[in-house]
Amino acid sequence: MKRLPVLLFALAMMLFNSCAVVGGIFKAGAAVGIIAVIVVILIIVWLLSFFRGKN
Secondary structure (H helix, E strand, O other): OOHHHHHHHHHHHHHHHHHHHHHHHHHHHHHHHHHHHHHHHHHHHHHHHHHHHHO
């Protein structure tokens, strides 16, 4: 029974570290997603202006 708090503490420390790692991945993913959306919008605007310019 004395080992139970130590095991719970070790488990909690592992879970908190993994949450921080996952949080960092999601933050990086959000930044990359925002950049990707901006690039796609710029490509669409460029294509629209390219095809309108030919008429």
